[in-house]
Amino acid sequence: MSQVEFLEPAAEPAPITMAEPRDYFDLMKPRVMSLVIFTALTGMAVAPGYLNPILAAFGILAIAVGAGASGVLNMAYEGDIDAKMRRTASRPVPSGRIGAGEAQVFGLILAVFSVMVVGLVLNWLAAALLAFTIFFYAVVYTMWLKRFTAQNIVIGGAAGALPPLIGWVAVTGDVGLYPILLFLIILVWTPPHFWALALFVQEDYGRAGVPMLPNVAGETVTRRHIFAYSLILAPLGASPFLFGYAGPLFGGAAIVLGGLFVWLALGVLREREADRHHAARALFGYSIVYLFALFAVLILEVAVGPSLSQWAAAL
Amino acid sequence: MGRRPMKEAALEDRVRLTEAQQKSRRRRSIAIALVLVALVVMFYVVTLVKLGPGVMERPL
Numbered sequence: 162m163s164q165v166e167f168l169e170p171a172a173e174p175a176p177i178t179m180a181e182p183r184d185y186f187d188l189m190k191p192r193v194m195s196l197v198i199f200t201a202l203t204g205m206a207v208a209p210g211y212l213n214p215i216l217a218a219f220g221i222l223a224i225a226v227g228a229g230a231s232g233v234l235n236m237a238y239e240g241d242i243d244a245k246m247r248r249t250a251s252r253p254v255p256s257g258r259i260g261a262g263e264a265q266v267f268g269l270i271l272a273v274f275s276v277m278v279v280g281l282v283l284n285w286l287a288a289a290l291l292a293f294t295i296f297f298y299a300v301v302y303t304m305w306l307k308r309f310t311a312q313n314i315v316i317g318g319a320a321g322a323l324p325p326l327i328g329w330v331a332v333t334g335d336v337g338l339y340p341i342l343l344f345l346i347i348l349v350w351t352p353p354h355f356w357a358l359a360l361f362v363q364e365d366y367g368r369a370g371v372p373m374l375p376n377v378a379g380e381t382v383t384r385r386h387i388f389a390y391s392l393i394l395a396p397l398g399a400s401p402f403l404f405g406y407a408g409p410l411f412g413g414a415a416i417v418l419g420g421l422f423v424w425l426a427l428g429v430l431r432e433r434e435a436d437r438h439h440a441a442r443a444l445f446g447y448s449i450v451y452l453f454a455l456f457a458v459l460i461l462e463v464a465v466g467p468s469l470s471q472w473a474a475a476l
Numbered sequence: 477m478g479r480r481p482m483k484e485a486a487l488e489d490r491v492r493l494t495e496a497q498q499k500s501r502r503r504r505s506i507a508i509a510l511v512l513v514a515l516v517v518m519f520y521v522v523t524l525v526k527l528g529p530g531v532m533e534r535p536l
Binding site: 178181185216 | 493496497500504507518521522525
């Protein structure tokens with residue numbers, strides 16, 4: 162017997178990647194990163210104390226990369242789901258431009274680097290919170306909750322809600338009630354935001370086998386849930402003012418923005434299937450504006466706060 | 477006679493990238509280089525900011 166007979170057949174050579182740098186950037190979910198940058202910046206802006214602006218900028222960048230790492234790990238694991246949904250089929254993994262294993266390694270490297278940089282540049286409590294955020298999104302939400310329960314985004318939303326807390330901790334080194342309120346606002350905002358989306362892409366979710374609320378409990382229940390959450394969100398959105406952390410400018414804005422949210426959610430509640438989900442689309446689009454506007458007013462109040470107080474005193 | 481030199485045969489057996497593959501690899505390499513340079517600059521600046529003006533004032 163010759164030795165050649167014992168040799169394994171040559172393995173198929175790995176396909177040569179044609180991925181562009183842009184594909185790796187897309188893996189990081191840039192739109193989610195922009196929201197993370199904004200909410201983490203808000204947490205930093207409203208926190209008492211001083212943080213060197215250069216350290217703050219690098220810290221925010223590292224927090225954004227950490228959020229990007231969660232996105233990469235999510236896409237590495239969800240290639241099968243993404244391939245079945247129109248909205249996500251062209252992502253780098255399902256389209257074959259980047260392999261799932263390669264994405265996983267890329268995500269892990271980003272995760273380790275971002276946590277280390279946040280620890281070195283900001284502080285290690287902020288780094289620990291970032292590490293927890295990545296773990297929660299990549300493991301608890303992506304690997305477990307998303308395929309397991311219709312309440313996936315109710316619990317999973319915690320990962321997206323943590324950045325303002327990280328921003329606050331970056332400045333103060335401690336956790337307070339104010340950043341917890343900001344955390345709760347995003348936590349309660351997440352379900353109606355995603356359920357509005359799930360209403361008009363439920364066929365996609367059904368095809369992919371993801372147990373989103375409209376697929377599991379039906380449209381009527383989902384509409385009721387969206388409305389109920391909007392009723393909680395509107396006063397919660399104004400809570401920084403009600404607790405005395407934010408000023409009247411924010412209070413007024415939060416009431417108007419929250420009122421509009423409830424009104425649009427009421428439209429979703431009253432909507433019938435023949436309406437082709439116009440109200441759900443409107444609420445989904447507005448929900449993004451809501452969160453950006455609410456946090457932008459918080460930053461604005463910090464930026465112009467002293468001059469605003471002087472103006473109010475002069476009246 | 478009739479046998480190619482080993483070095484030449486080894487060269488012919490290598491994977492040959494198409495022009496498009498070479499271009500995409502080049503773009504990836506440039507991106508990695510830029511990220512590495514950015515990291516070096518970031519750590520340098522952060523070190524200066526963290527240690528402040530006293531960075532050079534230390535006992536030898």
